[in-house]
Amino acid sequence: xxxxxxxxxxxxxxxxxxxxxxxxxxxxxxxxxxxxxxxxxxxxxxxxxxxxxxxxxxxxxxxxxxxxxxxxxxxxxxxxxxxxxxxxxxxxxxxxxxxxxxxxxxxxxxxxxxxxxxxxxxxxxxxxxxxxxxxxxxxxxxxxxxxxxxxxxxxxxxxxxxxxxxxxxxxxxxxxxxxxxxxxxxxxxxxxxxxxxxxxxxxxxxxxxxxxxxxxxxxxxxxxxxxxxxxxxxxxxxxxxxxxxxxxxxxxxxxxxxxxxxxxxxxxxxxxxxxxxxxxxxxxxxxxxxxxxxxxxxxxxxxxxxxxxxxxxxxxxxxxxxxxxxxxxxxxxxxxxxxxxxxxxxxxxxxxxxxxxxxx
Amino acid sequence: xxxxxxxxxxxxxxxxxxxxxxxxxxxxxxxxxxxxxxxxxxxxxxxxxxxxxxxxxxxxxxxxxxxxxxxxxxxxxxxxxxxxxxxxxxxxxxxxxxxxxxxxxxxxxxxxxxxxxxxxxxxxxxxxxxxxxxxxxxxxxxxxxxxxxxxxxxxxxxxxxxxxxxxxxxxxxxxxxxxxxxxxxxxxxxxxxxxxxxxxxxxxxxxxxxxxxxxxxxxxxxxxxxxxxxxxxxxxxxxxxxxxxxxxxxxxxxxxxxxxxxxxxxxxxxxxxxxxxxxxxxxxxxxxxx
Numbered sequence: 041x042x043x044x045x046x047x048x049x050x051x052x053x054x055x056x057x058x059x060x061x062x063x064x065x066x067x068x069x070x071x072x073x074x075x076x077x078x079x080x081x082x083x084x085x086x087x088x089x090x091x092x093x094x095x096x097x098x099x100x101x102x103x104x105x106x107x108x109x110x111x112x113x114x115x116x117x118x119x120x121x122x123x124x125x126x127x128x129x130x131x132x133x134x135x136x137x138x139x140x141x142x143x144x145x146x147x148x149x150x151x152x153x154x155x156x157x158x159x160x161x162x163x164x165x166x167x168x169x170x171x172x173x174x175x176x177x178x179x180x181x182x183x184x185x186x187x188x189x190x191x192x193x194x195x196x197x198x199x200x201x202x203x204x205x206x207x208x209x210x211x212x213x214x215x216x217x218x219x220x221x222x223x224x225x226x227x228x229x230x231x232x233x234x235x236x237x238x239x240x241x242x243x244x245x246x247x248x249x250x251x252x253x254x255x256x257x258x259x260x261x262x263x264x265x266x267x268x269x270x271x272x273x274x275x276x277x278x279x280x281x282x283x284x285x286x287x288x289x290x291x292x293x294x295x296x297x298x299x300x301x302x303x304x305x306x307x308x309x310x311x312x313x314x315x316x317x318x319x320x321x322x323x324x325x326x327x328x329x330x331x332x333x334x335x336x337x338x339x340x341x342x343x344x345x346x347x348x349x350x351x352x353x354x355x356x357x358x359x360x361x362x363x364x365x366x367x368x369x370x371x372x373x374x375x376x377x378x379x380x381x382x383x384x385x386x387x388x389x390x391x392x393x394x395x396x397x398x399x400x
Numbered sequence: 401x402x403x404x405x406x407x408x409x410x411x412x413x414x415x416x417x418x419x420x421x422x423x424x425x426x427x428x429x430x431x432x433x434x435x436x437x438x439x440x441x442x443x444x445x446x447x448x449x450x451x452x453x454x455x456x457x458x459x460x461x462x463x464x465x466x467x468x469x470x471x472x473x474x475x476x477x478x479x480x481x482x483x484x485x486x487x488x489x490x491x492x493x494x495x496x497x498x499x500x501x502x503x504x505x506x507x508x509x510x511x512x513x514x515x516x517x518x519x520x521x522x523x524x525x526x527x528x529x530x531x532x533x534x535x536x537x538x539x540x541x542x543x544x545x546x547x548x549x550x551x552x553x554x555x556x557x558x559x560x561x562x563x564x565x566x567x568x569x570x571x572x573x574x575x576x577x578x579x580x581x582x583x584x585x586x587x588x589x590x591x592x593x594x595x596x597x598x599x600x601x602x603x604x605x606x607x608x609x610x611x612x613x614x615x616x617x618x619x620x621x622x623x624x625x626x627x628x629x630x631x632x633x634x635x636x637x638x639x640x641x642x643x644x645x646x647x648x649x650x651x652x653x654x655x656x657x658x659x660x661x662x663x664x665x666x667x668x669x670x671x672x673x674x675x676x677x678x679x680x681x682x683x684x685x686x687x688x689x690x
Contacts, residue, residue: 098584145588
């Protein structure tokens with residue numbers, strides 16, 4: 041096991057990239073701590089799988105280095121890196137029995153028979169397949185096959201990291217939750233570094249200690265689920281995490297006030313001059329409908345999702361969502377919306393701006 | 401809803417029945433007619449029962465031809481199947497070279513059988529053939545017209561040249577259907593090249609491979625034109641395979657009765673082997689669906 045360091049890493053699928061737009065993965069420096077449970081979150085096509093394949097050595101980066109501990113493995117083969125990887129669609133060896141499937145990575149590394157037998161039993165129990173170990177893998181259902189793939193990914197104890205590439209896509213929701221819990225338990229038990237690629241925020245937030253959000257070939261933020269929720273470093277994080285995502289409104293920031301559409305919103309700290317396009321971001325959870333306090337809002341629609349209601353409205357020509365607690369009456373008297381000052385984030389050209397120091 | 405039973409729909413099968421009757425059953429029955437009768441022309445037939453069949457079953461001539469036929473089919477399958485797989489594995493997967501390979505591979509398949517025979521007949525000639533002449537120059541005693549071994553080698557090499565592409569193309573199609581993730585997983589699992597072939601590529605090719613083997617078996621078991629053009633069944637009877645022998649008997653010697661009995665048995669053998677292949681294939685499918 042080792043810490044994985046990515047140094048000035050970038051990748052383009054073109055042989056001669058001409059500028060930044062040709063890079064699937066833009067230049068980045070990143071460190072994956074030994075033993076961490078990471079989720080790599082982002083929409084489809086943002087470079088998650090590319091990054092994963094570079095770590096496992098299935099892809100050689102166009103530039104930069106990959107380090108396991110102190111060792112430079114940029115040019116090392118996948119087998120040499122001692123990495124386990126589970127793919128989006130199940131990969132099983134059809135003609136082998138389930139037992140042989142699970143034992144395959146161990147046999148290839150020349151482990152002794154007694155150990156293999158013990159380890160395979162252990163993994164089989166974990167994925168709940170010990171009863172059918174001696175049948176052939178051919179003809180299993182997709183989710184059973186994926187469980188075998190997961191088992192094969194976890195069968196080696198000495199791996200540097202286990203990489204999961206959206207492994208639960210083909211599995212039905214009930215089983216998804218169960219497997220995710222098992223992965224989490226496994227992580228606590230064995231302490232492998234795990235990197236879990238997904239575009240499902242619930243999956244990411246429940247699995248990982250640290251969530252890495254990617255957008256357009258870049259890592260835009262790495263943090264705990266709480267950090268991603270409270271202080272998104274990029275408007276994409278604000279919008280992607282949360283349901284519905286963060287409200288973003290163009291504003292002019294002067295000191296500790298944001299001006300938008302002729303009204304003003306108090307902030308809880310003062311900001312220096314904000315360069316570029318300025319926006320304020322507020323989560324729907326921290327917006328409150330009032331009878332006159334705050335900004336005027338025209339309500340368009342109310343959606344009841346059970347545990348709360350989502351109010352869709354418009355402030356100064358921009359869509360704003362507000363989460364109203366269950367039981368709160370919503371009527372024509374509610375004409376304004378108030379944003380909780382200490383929950384407002386300020387963005388310049390989509391990146392979060394910290395308040396000026398010492399004024400708070 | 402109540403289902404109404406209406407057997408009139410069976411009449412819709414009638415046209416097919418008529419076509420099949422005239423294209424297959426009636427001609428086949430003519431052969432059966434010849435096989436159980438003796439005739440001296442003028443459409444006069446004398447019932448002989450199974451006499452021709454008995455004669456054929458005990459005929460050394462037929463046994464020898466059958467032996468040669470089985471040996472020939474076995475040899476070309478043993479060469480073409482592994483060679484075809486090997487070629488398919490080494491063909492480029494995409495891009496310009498893949499297309500070029502596909503076109504080049506398909507070329508021998510497009511040449512008419514008798515033309516293939518003629519090409520090799522000339523190619524192997526000691527006096528003017530490119531191959532035969534040069535082999536002679538280098539001191540090889542090669543002559544397919546009077547050495548049975550040379551004749552066999554020529555006929556086999558010709559068949560390999562003509563048909564290996566078919567096996568290769570079918571295998572190539574099977575290989576193309578393997579998702580990349582399988583190869584990636586194999587890398588992660590540290591599988592050897594052999595293991596990748598044995599556990600990923602071969603199982604995915606199994607279906608098309610069975611079809612390839614079946615096609616190559618049937619074709620080689622019925623081979624006529626190419627060896628006939630090259631060696632005419634000689635030297636002696638050394639390359640007289642079943643079809644060649646059958647034609648000699650029926651048209652050369654005009655022994656219509658024995659030839660008819662011969663063809664029926666020939667037909668049944670091919671039917672039997674094809675049935676075995678079919679059973680094996682469907683059983684494999686069943687296992688998959690289990």
